[in-house]
Amino acid sequence: MMRTPLLTVAALLCVAFGYAPALHAQPTWSGSVASIIYSKCGSCHVDGGIAPFSLTSYESAAAMSSSIQFSIGRGTMPPWPPRDAENRLAHSRALSAQELATIEAWILADKPRGDVSAEPPPPRSLRSTQLPEPPQYSTRIPTYTSTATTRDVYQYFVVPTSFPTDRYVRAFEVMPGNPEIVHHALIFVDTTGEARARDAQSPEPGFPGFGGDAGDLISVWAPGSPPVVLPSNFGLRLPAGADLVIQIHYPAGTAGRVDSTRLNLLFADAGPVREVYISPMLNHVAPSLITRPFVLPANEVTTMRNSFTVPFGTYSILSVAPHMHLIGKSIRAVAVTPQGDSTTLIDIPEWNFHWQGSYLYKRPVVMRSGTTLHGTAVYDNTGHNPHNPSSPPITVRLGEATTDEMFLIYFMYTTYRLGDETLDLEALTSPTSVQEHQEISQFVATPNPTSTSFTFDGKGAPAYLCDVLGRIVRSMPAADGPQTVDVTGLPSGMYLLLSGNRRCSVSVSQ
Ligand code: HEC
Known part of the structure; x- marks a missing residue:
């Protein structure tokens, strides 16, 4: 009983001391603010980025300062859906309490610029590749004019690769042709020719479809995410002659505007390749699905659960990508060892379909046989959910349409090798990193x-x-x-x- 007030005082003191240097030293743009803004906002507020204005100079940030103060104070900017208490995710856009306080103190002090010669370089335009090396393969979807008037459009585009042998892809980059209208992209590999056949049947470039089976999902891209880059001896198999299928989401109101999105790839080095796999180990069919059947009654909030136990072997998990549709409210996955130790793999407390993405771990998460992954997804199928596509709400089942739902958590992984736990996956995306064998x-x-x-x-x-x-x-x-x-x-x-x-x-x- 006595300890609570003391702890509170101690916590307050920590907070006060933690913030004090930022307040007293009077943060300047060149000394601290520019590097925070460039690293936490520069993936979207940049030439070629999704945000409506750039924050790539002192002048642009100073001009927007009251709006910045408002949106960072409310937590609407920067968008970063995961909660990451264990600090496992790479390229976090979340502002730390210290960074938030620094920006706020800078604005309160009337935005001092500081030593101009010490300013960090602004983030690069997204109109050229962000890959650490020039792409080894680059392809574009056909020029497409959006037809999204009052409803969002999801269009699949087929890109034949015609490689004579299997290739191992170690880096993917999606470069939206028109960053203002491309809201997210899913990339699939199709070896059956089915997507190509469907494309041939529809007159326009590509064919429409929301959640369909267009092959095996290999990558998920949302605006603001850097390209996926793996170590140079890692690769995801792209079978000879396979088609790449890219599904792009064009939001309502973009009709008449033109896109031609580009996909850039890097391949694994010659020599032995560590094959990388992607699979939705946590998914919405038995035996993974525990809460059965998959039915989300109208006007109810429903919690669904799934699980997967690693049957044998040891794996290094590189990234995670959760997937639900519009009435999804939250999604979470934890790994629990046979000894009862648990690790949070992903935790998205406020699911937003429009900001879905894949999340790279800073370092691989190692998973041994006997470890169980537990997934939990909550769906809000009430009229209070502004994203509910049906009004009044209707009973929702598993399916591919916008009005159906899904419960998938994809993992990118490879078989474990000694030392994987210290691989710095985050540094690989930086153009200056050197990967040594x-x-x-x-x-x-x-x-x-x-x-x-x-x-x-x-x-x-x-x-x-x-x-x-x-x-x-x-x-x-x-x-x-x-x-x-x-x-x-x-x-x-x-x-x-x-x-x-x-x-x-x-x-x-x-
Ligand atoms: C992942 C992309 C992304 C990142 C990162 C991001 N923004 Fe934004 N920002 C947007 C988009 C898109 C908009 C346009 C409004 C919208 O669609 O929500 C926006 C709008 C804004 C606005 C206008 C007011 C508002 O809230 O709509 C401000 C101010 C802003 N951002 C500041 C920031 C700051 C400061 C950071 C970094 C600390 C940041 N943003 C990081 C995408 C981003």
Whole structure:
């Protein structure tokens, strides 16, 4: 009972001290604000981005400052649907409390510019490729004029690849032809020729369809997401002669406007490829679906559940993409090990169909056999849901139409290899990153087993100690010479020590 007020005071003090430097040091545009705006807003508020104005200079941000203050204060900007308490997702657009306070203090202080020569470079236009290397394959959908007057249009376009052999794709980039009208894109691979046949039957470029079967989904793109880039020896198989099928969403009101969206690819390096797979391990059919049958009664809020247990092997999960339609309200997935440890894989408290995307993990999430994935989706099929396509609400079932629903959580994964837990997937998207192939070597931790601490020889690279789930439990900055790691308080078990290209397992017994 006595502790609560003390804790509150302590928390308030932390908050006060946390914010104090930002307030006292008087943030300037060049000192701190520009880099926040460029990194958290620059993927949309940029030439070729979806937002209606750019925030790529001091002048543009200063001119919009009261509107910025209002929308960041209300939390409507920047759009970033996931809640990510475990800080696993790469390229987060969420503003930290500190960043929010810095921007607000800057606006309150009447937007001081600071040292102009110290300003960071503005984000690049999205009209040229963001891939770290020039694309090895680039294709465009046929020129298409939107027909979306009062209803949204979803149009599939078929792009034959005609590669004579299988190719392994390690990077995808969607470049909207007309960023103002392309609201999201799903990319499928079709080896059956069915999509091509349907296209031939419809007079216009492509053919309409909302949620249909256009092959295997391989990528999901929403405005503001960077291209998907995997390590250079990773690849998703594109079978010889397969068609790429791109479904594009054109919102109501875009009729008469023209698009020709481009898809750029990079392929895995020659040599052994680590094959990457995408599958909706959590889905809306038995045995995954637990809440059966899939029926969402009118005027009710319904919770659906599904699950999947990893049957054998160990996998490195690279990204996650949840998918529902319009009455979806929230969606969540957690992984629980046989020992009961849980990891949140995705948590979207306010689902918005128009901001669906795929989320890359900063580092692969390692999943061993026996781990169970649990999915939960809530659907609001009442008249209070502004996105409900039926008024009055009608009973909704599983299906492909806008008025039907789905419950799918896709995962991109590969079979696990030692060291995957420290792969920096986020850095690969940055054009300056260099991916090095290194031979893995063992190194020595002493004593091992240990109950208190162990020592290893640091060789100028940061080191990490990971648990069996791939979670980093200790991280050590780069140092040369002997380094000691305290393991008190860690549960007994096997851990992996990684540093540069060196690995070793450490056994902790308390
Ligand atoms: C994922 C894309 C995206 C990101 C990132 C983003 N915006 Fe926006 N922003 C938009 C779009 C699109 C609009 C147009 C209004 C709409 O459709 O909601 C908009 C509109 C705005 C507006 C006009 C008022 C309003 O709320 O509609 C302001 C101000 C704004 N953004 C500020 C910001 C700031 C500041 C950031 C970064 C902290 C940011 N935005 C990040 C897409 C984005």
